[in-house]
Amino acid sequence: MTTTALLYRDPGAPVEARVGDLLSRMTLREKAGQLNQRMYGWDAYRRTPGGGFELTEALHAETERFAGLGALYGLLRADAWSGVDHTTGSGAEDGAELAHLVQRHVVERSRLGIPALFVEEVPHGHMALDGTVLPVNLAVGATWDPGLYERAAAHAAAELRARGGHVALVSALDIARDPRWGRTEECFGEDPYLAARLTEALVHGMQGDRGPDGLFAPDRAPVVLKHFAGQGATVGGRNSAESELGPRELHEIHLPAARAGVRAGAAAVMAAYNEVDGMPCSGNRALLTGLLRERWGFEGLVMADGLAVDRLARITGDKITAGALALRAGIDLSLWDEGFTHLEEAVERGLVSEEDLDRAVARVLRLKFRLGLFEQPCTACPFPDPAAGRELSTALARAAVTLLRDDQGVLPLTAASRVAVLGPHADTVAHQLGDYTAPRRPGTGTSVLAALRRAGVDARHARGCALTGGDLSAVPAAITEAAAADLAVLVLGGSSARTPDTEFDANGAARTAVSEMTCGEGVDLAGLRLGAAQHALLDAVTATGTPTVVVLVQGRPHAVPEAAERAAALLTAWYPGPWGGEAIADVLLGRAEPAGRLPVSVPRSAAHLPVHYNHKDTEYGGYADDSAEPLFGFGHGLSYTHFAYGPPRLSGRTVEVDITNTGQRRGRTVAQLYLRRLVTPVWPRTLELRGFRAVDLAPGECRTVAFTLGPEQLAQVGTDLETAVLPGTVEIRVAESARRALTAVPVGLRVDQSFTAPDETPL
Numbered sequence: 001m002t003t004t005a006l007l008y009r010d011p012g013a014p015v016e017a018r019v020g021d022l023l024s025r026m027t028l029r030e031k032a033g034q035l036n037q038r039m040y041g042w043d044a045y046r047r048t049p050g051g052g053f054e055l056t057e058a059l060h061a062e063t064e065r066f067a068g069l070g071a072l073y074g075l076l077r078a079d080a081w082s083g084v085d086h087t088t089g090s091g092a093e094d095g096a097e098l099a100h101l102v103q104r105h106v107v108e109r110s111r112l113g114i115p116a117l118f119v120e121e122v123p124h125g126h127m128a129l130d131g132t133v134l135p136v137n138l139a140v141g142a143t144w145d146p147g148l149y150e151r152a153a154a155h156a157a158a159e160l161r162a163r164g165g166h167v168a169l170v171s172a173l174d175i176a177r178d179p180r181w182g183r184t185e186e187c188f189g190e191d192p193y194l195a196a197r198l199t200e201a202l203v204h205g206m207q208g209d210r211g212p213d214g215l216f217a218p219d220r221a222p223v224v225l226k227h228f229a230g231q232g233a234t235v236g237g238r239n240s241a242e243s244e245l246g247p248r249e250l251h252e253i254h255l256p257a258a259r260a261g262v263r264a265g266a267a268a269v270m271a272a273y274n275e276v277d278g279m280p281c282s283g284n285r286a287l288l289t290g291l292l293r294e295r296w297g298f299e300g301l302v303m304a305d306g307l308a309v310d311r312l313a314r315i316t317g318d319k320i321t322a323g324a325l326a327l328r329a330g331i332d333l334s335l336w337d338e339g340f341t342h343l344e345e346a347v348e349r350g351l352v353s354e355e356d357l358d359r360a361v362a363r364v365l366r367l368k369f370r371l372g373l374f375e376q377p378c379t380a381c382p383f384p385d386p387a388a389g390r391e392l393s394t395a396l397a398r399a400a401v402t403l404l405r406d407d408q409g410v411l412p413l414t415a416a417s418r419v420a421v422l423g424p425h426a427d428t429v430a431h432q433l434g435d436y437t438a439p440r441r442p443g444t445g446t447s448v449l450a451a452l453r454r455a456g457v458d459a460r461h462a463r464g465c466a467l468t469g470g471d472l473s474a475v476p477a478a479i480t481e482a483a484a485a486d487l488a489v490l491v492l493g494g495s496s497a498r499t500p501d502t503e504f505d506a507n508g509a510a511r512t513a514v515s516e517m518t519c520g521e522g523v524d525l526a527g528l529r530l531g532a533a534q535h536a537l538l539d540a541v542t543a544t545g546t547p548t549v550v551v552l553v554q555g556r557p558h559a560v561p562e563a564a565e566r567a568a569a570l571l572t573a574w575y576p577g578p579w580g581g582e583a584i585a586d587v588l589l590g591r592a593e594p595a596g597r598l599p600v601s602v603p604r605s606a607a608h609l610p611v612h613y614n615h616k617d618t619e620y621g622g623y624a625d626d627s628a629e630p631l632f633g634f635g636h637g638l639s640y641t642h643f644a645y646g647p648p649r650l651s652g653r654t655v656e657v658d659i660t661n662t663g664q665r666r667g668r669t670v671a672q673l674y675l676r677r678l679v680t681p682v683w684p685r686t687l688e689l690r691g692f693r694a695v696d697l698a699p700g701e702c703r704t705v706a707f708t709l710g711p712e713q714l715a716q717v718g719t720d721l722e723t724a725v726l727p728g729t730v731e732i733r734v735a736e737s738a739r740r741a742l743t744a745v746p747v748g749l750r751v752d753q754s755f756t757a758p759d760e761t762p763l
Contacts, residue, residue, distance in 0.1 A: 008112075008374070015213040015369045019362050025112060028354070031361045032343040033066025035327075037119065037303075037335050041075030042082045042089070044102055053090070053098050055105055065341075068110030070364055071117040071333060075102060076128040076163050078438040080498040081508045084129070085439045092130035092163070096380035099164025103378045115368060115377035119224070119303075122168040122206075123186065123436040124577070125393070126160045130441070132389030135396045136434035136555060137171060137198075139574035141189035141599030142637075143399035144670050144692055146201035152392040153205030155384055157221040162383040166371055168206055168221045169270065172199045173228055173258045176600050177612060180237030182510075182523040185434055185496060185555030185575060187232055189599025190612045190634060192253050193689045196260035199225065203264035210265070214370045219381040222267030222367060224303055228281060228292070230254040231272040238524050239509065240273040248682070250276065251717045253614075259296065259723075267367060268301035271331060273308055282308040283315070283322075288330030301332050301363045306507035309337035324351035332360040336507075390579060397576035397583035402596030403638040406569040410547045412590025412640060413457075413487055420485035421449045421459045422478045422541060423492050424467045424516075424534065425553045431467065434555055434575035435496035435520030445578030448491050448551065451585035460485065464541075465533035467495055467516040472533055475540050483544045489588065490541050490567070492534050492560070493553035496520035496575065519555035528559040528606045535562065542566040551584055557602040561631055572596075590640060595668050595694075597637035597737070601630040613738040617676075617686045635689075635737035641667035641699065647745040648734050655707045655747065657734040661697035668696045671734055673707045674741040678748075679729040681719055687738055690714075707734070714751050727752050 007013055008022035023031075044059040063069050076095050078084035090098040099118055106116040121127040124134040132155060134140075140149050153170075160168055175195060176187035188195040208220035216222060230250055234241040245254065258269065271281040271288060281287060282304045292298045304326060312322035323339025324346040334340035346352050368374065403411070413419065425431055429445035452459045464478035465471065482488040496519040503511040509522035517523055518531075529535065539562070542548050547568040552558065555575050563570050571594065573584050586592040601611045604626065613634040622628035641663030649656045661667060673691035677684035690713040693705050707713070709732075714725050731746035 011375050015366060018369055019365045022112065022114070022365055023358055023362055026361070028344045028347060030067050030111070031357050032340070033068055034070035034114070034361045034364045035333055035343060036066060036340050037071040037073050037333055038062065038337070038341060039072060040082070040336070041072045041118070042077060042084050044072065044075060045098060047088055053101055055101065059102065059105065063106055063109040068114050069106045069116040071119050072102065073119045073335060074121065075099060075118050076120055076126070076165055078129045079127060079436065080500050080502050081504050083500070086129055086441065089129050090163070092383055095128065095163030099380070100378040103164070107377055115373040117167055117364070117368060118165045119167040119169060120160055120165040121436060122156050122160060122170050124434060125156050126163070126165070127436055127438050128163060129438050131159055131438060132156065132386065132393055133433055133437055133440070133577050134393050135400055135577040135580065136185040136575040137188050138176070138185045138555065138599060139400035139576055140198060140396060141187070141194060142402055142574060142596040143396060144194070144597050144694065145399055146197045148395060148399060149198055150201040150205035152396055153202050154208065154220070155389050155392055157206040158219040158381060158384040159389070160221050161219050161381045164378070164380045166221060166373070167224060167268070169224045169226060170202060170206070171227070172202055172225045172261065173269070174232040175254055175257070177233050177253070178237035178609060179528060179556040179600065179603065180525045180606060180609070181232065181234065182239060182520050182525070185519060190601060191599070191614065191689050192256035194599060194692070195257040199257045199261040200264045203261050203266045207265060207267065210370070216371050218379065222371070224268040224270050224301070225258065225261045225266050226270035227272035227305060228258055228269045229272060229287060230276055231274050234274055239522055243274045243276060245276060247721055248717060251721050251723070262292070262296050262298050266300060268303055269298070270303045270305055271308065273305050280308070280312060282331055283312045283325045283329045285329040293330065301367055302330050303333045304331045304335050304337065306335045307337055309334050309339040312339070320346055321351060327352050327356055327360060332363045393577045394579040394582055397573070397580045398586055398592050398595070400576060400596045401571060401573045401583055401587045401594055402598060403587070403594035404570045404572060404632050404636065405564055405567070406638060408547060408568040410487060410549060410568045411588065413549070413588055415456045415589065417486040418458045418460070418484070419452065420478070420481040420488040420546070421452060421461050421491070422464050422482060422488055423490045423537065424463055424465055425491035425493050425551070426463065426489070427461060429578055429581070430497050431493070431495035431516065432553055432576055432580040433497065433578065435498070440578065446581040448489070448581040448584050451581040452489070452588070455585055455589055464537040466531070467493070467534065468518060468531040470532040472536055475533070475537055478537060479540050479544060482541045482546045482548070485546055488541050488546045488548040489551060490538065490548055491551045491553060492530055492538065494518040494530070494555055494558065496523070496555050526606065528556070528603060530558055530560060538562055538566070549588065553580070557600050559603050559605045559631070561604050564631055593639055593667050594637065597635050597670050598632060599634070601634045602632040604631045614685045614688055617684050633737055633739035635670070635672050636739065637670070637737070639667040639669060641665040643667070643669045643697070643736065645671070645735060645744070648732055648747040650732065650747045650749060653709045655709060655732050655734065656704050658702055658704050659695055659697065660702040661699055664699050666696065666698050668694055669736060670694050671705045672737065672741065673713070674733045674735070674738065675713070676731040676733060676746065677716070677728060678731060680716070681726055681728065682717070687733070687741055689738070709749070725751060
């Protein structure tokens with residue numbers, strides 16, 4: 001039989017028929033090889049003296065071991081952990097060349113010509129040299145703009161595919177419940193509804209509209225949503241710790257984003273490191289098979305997080321049985337583990353059945369067919385316009401800048417003012433980028449200082465202090481500049497920037513904070529205050545009497561109540577990306593409205609945690625020595641104008657509210673729909689976000705904003721842990737923030753099953 005006569009080689013045959021035919025021809029060894037992603041991609045090649053690439057013996061050994069290669073992680077990855085930089089790695093101009101070189105080798109070493117999946121990190125843009133860096137997820141959450149994020153995600157997917165990559169690993173499912181956790185920056189926020197809408201946008205943007213048999217367009221990439229599930233609720237905000245979650249908390253808070261992503265058609269999910277009720281997610285059959293596949297109908301791929309399968313040996317006794325447990329639980333593809341390399345032996349010993357193995361292999365092959373890799377294993381789409389990427393990154397950063405306080409009305413500032421631009425973040429780009437960012441070429445990006453000067457502002461600069469430590473030697477220079485200025489802009493915050501001297505865990509997490517790194521994976525904090533010198537600088541600058549605008553550049557909500565008390569205005573920009581300085585300057589100068597709204601509550605201190613708005617509706621009191629309320633609540637954000645919200649009106653399944661711009665400037669408000677359940681089968685939360693609409697209004701303009709009430713808004717988790725519309729009575733409130741919603745005029749609604757149409761499936 002010739003190669004062209006093989007069914008799996010026929011591009012006109014249905015994908016399922018092709019998968020079945022290929023699977024029937026594979027040996028046990030070849031099947032096991034398809035489920036392994038053992039190798040670090042940057043170990044597969046090296047630069048030659050002539051500037052090209054050559055393959056390493058390590059890649060030859062890996063492809064020989066399994067007669068091919070199932071997947072290769074991080075071929076294009078560049079960062080301090082991999083050690084890849086512009087002298088050793090591939091850039092935008094030759095990434096596809098490298099991918100093609102590796103792929104040709106893999107196909108040639110495979111008896112059946114099976115190509116490899118190239119799996120890449122896309123935490124906030126493709127983590128490769130010359131890739132567009134986007135603001136971190138927490139900043140994306142602050143935009144409350146799924147449409148804008150969808151366009152940015154589509155651009156990131158196109159960059160990935162242009163370099164020859166295939167699959168995008170993207171954090172989306174973690175919910176920020178404890179800001180001490182260093183990975184808070186990877187969360188869209190504390191609310192499951194907001195996270196669900198942004199997860200949908202991510203999937204739609206990355207994957208696009210798929211063709212027949214679920215085929216992906218050449219400029220779109222299957223997305224792996226991580227992490228499933230409950231990783232944002234680890235005890236004490238410590239990375240990879242246990243999650244003490246009851247089933248209801250898991251279903252109400254930590255699963256809706258994953259459910260939304262599955263419904264949107266996500267190609268894959270990644271099992272989290274944490275355990276749920278005593279069973280690590282990578283070995284949790286109830287979670288990965290019972291819930292994800294059987295109840296939700298998910299047919300895609302499930303990947304383990306790095307070395308998570310081998311961790312199961314702690315409960316199984318050895319890595320062979322650990323691999324068997326993970327496969328039976330529902331893991332299809334491992335990451336760097338040894339356990340899955342022994343699957344052939346596990347089948348022969350009866351630890352797993354070959355049917356279990358075949359199911360997982362079929363999912364891996366199915367994804368390869370849907371990517372068109374058997375027809376064109378070495379293809380890449382044209383590289384998208386870098387200017388478009390910069391524009392999208394800047395637009396996201398601009399939309400994320402959140403004005404928290406401006407009681408003195410000092411903003412927007414005028415270009416004619418003499419401004420002292422101070423603080424450790426005033427003239428830096430590196431600390432704007434967030435964790436998991438590839439090295440940037442010199443001159444890429446714009447600091448706050450540079451952007452203000454470019455806009456014509458008479459900006460004098462003094463750094464004042466470092467991000468960390470207590471060295472106050474540079475504070476006097478900052479005091480001098482502040483005292484001589486009309487206004488001070490004090491840019492403070494944290495950093496997730498890794499350096500080559502960072503110590504790493506085996507999975508790439510930072511083992512210890514180095515230099516000025518105060519956030520990111522592995523950098524969890526016991527407290528939430530900024531460095532001691534930053535607080536001293538804040539005290540000294542505000543004491544000069546010069547009106548001071550504090551801008552926080554951060555990956556978590558730091559507790560800085562002193563800024564709220566002493567500064568004339570306070571903003572947060574999160575980690576806004578390389579061009580975040582432009583975005584911040586645009587808002588400070590009034591060239592853009594402060595459009596951001598808080599995706600998380602801001603605590604007064606770490607001692608006040610937890611402070612999320614959607615806690616259970618219980619009548620607990622405050623503290624004897626302090627307020628129990630957050631410093632700033634979820635959804636909060638000011639504009640340079642003011643808005644008046646009328647009372648909500650209910651008409652059938654529609655809620656309407658009139659919103660008027662009562663100020664002197666055009667502005668944007670985000671109308672937020674909250675439910676407060678009164679009569680309900682289970683104990684309710686104080687409030688639940690169930691809709692939001694951005695409204696742009698001219699001075700004096702009034703507009704009616706409508707929200708449709710359907711299963712998505714009214715459903716809840718019942719006593720059986722199934723999500724459906726249940727009979728009860730609810731109050732509907734529309735306001736500018738969760739705190740405002742508590743005192744907003746409500747409209748009541750009695751809910752019954754009629755809100756679920758016959759052709760609709762409950763959430």
